[in-house]
Amino acid sequence: MQHNKPLAVLAAKGRLLAMEAVYTAASGHIGGSLSAMDILATLYGEVMRVDPQNPADPNRDRFVLSKGHCTPALYPILALRGFFPTADLNLFRSVEGHMSGHAEMRHVKGVDMSTGSLGQGISAAVGMAMAGKLDGKDYRVYALLGDGELGEGQVWEASMAASKYKLDNLTAIVDVNGLQIDGPTAEVMPVEPIDAKFAAFGWHVIKADGHDFDSLRAAFKEASETKGSPAVILAKTVKGKGVSYMEDVADWHGKAPGDEAYETARAELEAALARLEA
Numbered sequence: 001m002q003h004n005k006p007l008a009v010l011a012a013k014g015r016l017l018a019m020e021a022v023y024t025a026a027s028g029h030i031g032g033s034l035s036a037m038d039i040l041a042t043l044y045g046e047v048m049r050v051d052p053q054n055p056a057d058p059n060r061d062r063f064v065l066s067k068g069h070c071t072p073a074l075y076p077i078l079a080l081r082g083f084f085p086t087a088d089l090n091l092f093r094s095v096e097g098h099m100s101g102h103a104e105m106r107h108v109k110g111v112d113m114s115t116g117s118l119g120q121g122i123s124a125a126v127g128m129a130m131a132g133k134l135d136g137k138d139y140r141v142y143a144l145l146g147d148g149e150l151g152e153g154q155v156w157e158a159s160m161a162a163s164k165y166k167l168d169n170l171t172a173i174v175d176v177n178g179l180q181i182d183g184p185t186a187e188v189m190p191v192e193p194i195d196a197k198f199a200a201f202g203w204h205v206i207k208a209d210g211h212d213f214d215s216l217r218a219a220f221k222e223a224s225e226t227k228g229s230p231a232v233i234l235a236k237t238v239k240g241k242g243v244s245y246m247e248d249v250a251d252w253h254g255k256a257p258g259d260e261a262y263e264t265a266r267a268e269l270e271a272a273l274a275r276l277e278a
Helices: 002-025 031-047 071-080 086-091 120-134 153-164 194-200 213-225 259-277
Strands: 062-065 141-146 170-176 204-209 231-236
Touching (some): 002 071, 002 086, 002 259, 031 141, 062 120, 120 141, 120 153, 120 170, 170 213, 213 231
Parallel strands (some): 204 231
């Protein structure tokens, strides 16, 4: 749909930059980054109140990448939104640069919390949301988790706190792609029913198609209108989205493509972008 074109283009460009960064570094978590790209494009392209010229604005909305290894999604979107030059991505995971493999707030503009140890990001987001309430601020806090991450007990401790303190300024998004590094989540450590679990912990649960911008828009709108409790968006996604041989393949969780595989991926992603820009 035409009104979704800017977000679709942003996500398509993000996927290309993500693939290039991981290939150049010969390292990185590409599968879950590709699955989360449309979510991040929607957040940074439309939903969140942020200013690339003033990334430390105390009144900005906050974003925490709780699945902190998926910086190949976050960093390109930040660059495309103007927080820093896209050329900085050439030093992703390089000792010569500051674009580390996990989200890093000290040196990367636009990153609100350093993350990487799974489960800790959502806890930090709960703290940010509590601070906003205590300070009487109207900013919102968003945290993106992976479905495999829900196996961490700390996620549920944070969820209890968010419900107790009625943090309706907090929205969690779960990237439900069904796969983690060792295989399907249903086999490694079953997390379903995710909706019933969050509801039992006192959260307002919203389901969305993580690759449909209208669905994501509606979900974020419903979350922002939820009062008296935190909201969680369960976004159904495809791991490796946009690259045919990576889609729904757990092996691409944290592996960089070789030369031939990269050329195939780049061709597919460039063709997708060209169709959008035609």
